[in-house]
Amino acid sequence: MTNTSLSLIQIRKLIQRQNLFDQLVLVALLMAAFSSIVVTGGILWILISESVSFFSQVPITDFLNLNDPKWTPLFDDKNFAIITLISSTLVTTGVSVAIGIPMGTIIAIYLSEFASSQVRELVKPILELLAGVPSVVFGYFALQTVTPFMQQVILGVQIFFAPGRDEFDYYQLPGFNMLSAGIVMGISIIPLISSISEDAMRAVPKQMREGSFAVGATRLQTSFNVVLPAAISGIIASYILGISRSLGQTMIVAVAAGTQPVYTWNPLEGASTISTFIVEVAKGDIEHGSLEYNTIFVAGLALVVMTLAMNLLGHYLSKRVREVY
Amino acid sequence: MNTQINEVRSDIGEEAPAFRLEKMSIAYSGNVAVSGVTLNIPQKQLMALIGPSGCGKSTILRSLCRLNDLIPGVEVSGRISLFHEDIRQMDAIAVHRRVGMVFQRPNPFPKSIYENIALGLRVNGYRGRIDEMVERSLQQVALWDEVKDRLRSSALNLSGGQQQRLCIARALSLQPEVILMDEPCSALDPIASLRIDNLLNQLKQYYTLVVVTHNLQQAARISDSVAFFNTNNDNGRIYGTLAEYGPVVQVFSEPQKKETYDYVNARSN
Numbered sequence: 001m002t003n004t005s006l007s008l009i010q011i012r013k014l015i016q017r018q019n020l021f022d023q024l025v026l027v028a029l030l031m032a033a034f035s036s037i038v039v040t041g042g043i044l045w046i047l048i049s050e051s052v053s054f055f056s057q058v059p060i061t062d063f064l065n066l067n068d069p070k071w072t073p074l075f076d077d078k079n080f081a082i083i084t085l086i087s088s089t090l091v092t093t094g095v096s097v098a099i100g101i102p103m104g105t106i107i108a109i110y111l112s113e114f115a116s117s118q119v120r121e122l123v124k125p126i127l128e129l130l131a132g133v134p135s136v137v138f139g140y141f142a143l144q145t146v147t148p149f150m151q152q153v154i155l156g157v158q159i160f161f162a163p164g165r166d167e168f169d170y171y172q173l174p175g176f177n178m179l180s181a182g183i184v185m186g187i188s189i190i191p192l193i194s195s196i197s198e199d200a201m202r203a204v205p206k207q208m209r210e211g212s213f214a215v216g217a218t219r220l221q222t223s224f225n226v227v228l229p230a231a232i233s234g235i236i237a238s239y240i241l242g243i244s245r246s247l248g249q250t251m252i253v254a255v256a257a258g259t260q261p262v263y264t265w266n267p268l269e270g271a272s273t274i275s276t277f278i279v280e281v282a283k284g285d286i287e288h289g290s291l292e293y294n295t296i297f298v299a300g301l302a303l304v305v306m307t308l309a310m311n312l313l314g315h316y317l318s319k320r321v322r323e324v325y
Numbered sequence: 326m327n328t329q330i331n332e333v334r335s336d337i338g339e340e341a342p343a344f345r346l347e348k349m350s351i352a353y354s355g356n357v358a359v360s361g362v363t364l365n366i367p368q369k370q371l372m373a374l375i376g377p378s379g380c381g382k383s384t385i386l387r388s389l390c391r392l393n394d395l396i397p398g399v400e401v402s403g404r405i406s407l408f409h410e411d412i413r414q415m416d417a418i419a420v421h422r423r424v425g426m427v428f429q430r431p432n433p434f435p436k437s438i439y440e441n442i443a444l445g446l447r448v449n450g451y452r453g454r455i456d457e458m459v460e461r462s463l464q465q466v467a468l469w470d471e472v473k474d475r476l477r478s479s480a481l482n483l484s485g486g487q488q489q490r491l492c493i494a495r496a497l498s499l500q501p502e503v504i505l506m507d508e509p510c511s512a513l514d515p516i517a518s519l520r521i522d523n524l525l526n527q528l529k530q531y532y533t534l535v536v537v538t539h540n541l542q543q544a545a546r547i548s549d550s551v552a553f554f555n556t557n558n559d560n561g562r563i564y565g566t567l568a569e570y571g572p573v574v575q576v577f578s579e580p581q582k583k584e585t586y587d588y589v590n591a592r593s594n
Binding site: 205207208209210211212213214215216217218221225226229230 | 390392395418419421422425426428430432433434435436444445448449492495496499
């Protein structure tokens with residue numbers, strides 16, 4: 001035995017020391033993972049406890065009222081029909097999804113399957129730049145640029161189909177409207193959808209594409225028939241993230257869609273979404289612990305429930321779709 | 326006049342090669358991978374391409390169906406003709422339709438068993454009844470009885486050997502003139518690969534098959550002719566050349582060149 005080798009006791013000590021270190025790292029990792037659960041649990045606890053105090057003062061039938069719904073918690077004549085806020089949240093999200101999902105998917109397919117590496121190097125940083133634009137800037141873009149443009153477009157469409165009337169006899173798109181807010185929100189989620197979808201498509205093995213080319217399929221046929229289905233669970237995940245972000249998006253809707261809690265499913269009107277209401281109330285001076293104060297939390301809970309439902313649906317869909325293929 | 330007609334007849338008869346390679350060289354961004362290959366690949370026979378790693382067997386195979394087009398920087402020089410037509414003058418998709426390819430690792434599409442075959446038919450505008458062709462192709466590879474009750478379930482749930490047979494069925498369904506196979510059994514267990522060997526022995530009666538293999542026993546079992554490629558070292562740059570080709574018995578028992586003898590005997594014993 002040379003003196004450079006370790007004795008059995010030394011080895012045992014070394015192993016013990018390493019085991020202790022492993023245990024410490026393990027505990028640290030566990031705590032890091034646990035902290036996210038604690039934070040989520042804490043948020044949910046506050047939302048639920050404040051909502052319980054809300055429902056002790058307001059009957060749940062008023063909250064879920066669908067007949068002549070009004071949302072006027074800050075007025076003397078108080079109404080709490082949450083559908084007023086949910087409708088506008090769904091409308092703005094719907095518009096943004098109608099813009100963001102097709103655009104994001106097409107960009108992802110192009111970048112992953114067609115673009116040369118030079119084009120990709122050029123386009124990807126620009127898309128990332130778009131993702132970095134602050135939402136308040138997007139909000140003013142919607143209000144100052146998209147709304148006037150859409151006003152012209154809607155006027156033009158009416159003049160095209162029913163010409164010859166006085167300008168003010170035509171329908172005027174209001175300055176605050178959910179359409180512009182939704183369009184810009186859709187633009188703001190394009191980078192999210194395109195980058196996650198592109199990653200999912202580029203992860204599809206090359207052999208799968210070659211198999212498709214070998215049976216005589218074109219690049220386009222290969223993209224839609226082979227690459228897209230192979231990457232579908234990642235693509236759906238990107239859609240869910242985009243939808244969830246639209247549901248919770250605040251600045252764009254608060255700036256461009258107006259703050260009037262109107263019950264409407266018409267994207268051409270302005271209406272307050274859940275998030276707009278929360279920011280509107282939170283910046284006013286309301287008494288801590290009052291009923292008005294509680295409404296913020298019950299609205300927040302509604303938003304969390306919607307996002308959670310969205311995530312569960314997405315999880316279910318991506319699992320189901322994966323099983324079919 | 327008469328002699329001319331005779332010449333034409335002998336050209337289009339049974340003896341005419343499916344592929345004719347003339348002084349074909351392939352380079353990847355300037356680096357030569359395969360140099361000066363002149364080779365006739367006979368019709369309705371199975372030709373095995375053998376040789377050490379890096380000799381360019383797979384590269385040649387991929388050039389025969391123009392899959393190398395997808396890789397930037399690949400240059401093919403010389404002439405590759407498929408039944409007298411220069412394939413580089415043809416549309417790439419037309420080549421893909423006439424020359425099928427089976428890959429080293431089974432690569433079924435992430436779709437149902439049925440769709441794996443129907444997709445190829447549909448993108449080619451097949452006008453017949455797709456159901457019938459799916460059944461016929463699966464029967465040709467002896468997969469029909471195993472999967473007929475679950476045609477709508479995912480092809481990815483099949484075993485590796487079944488997936489590879491499905492990929493062969495996918496190629497067969499398009500009724501190609503030639504089917505190329507790049508080590509079709511290297512990812513399979515011995516039983517599954519034996520089934521593929523038996524299948525290839527049947528298919529070569531109807532199709533021209535070109536199979537790259539590292540397994541000399543497999544080459545001996547399935548092939549009619551063998552082409553041996555060797556690696557050459559030119560100041561550290563490795564490239565492949567065709568050493569010799571001929572009927573399987575000749576290449577294995579009476580090789581013309583010493584390097585063929587060394588390769589065949591070192592590995593098979």
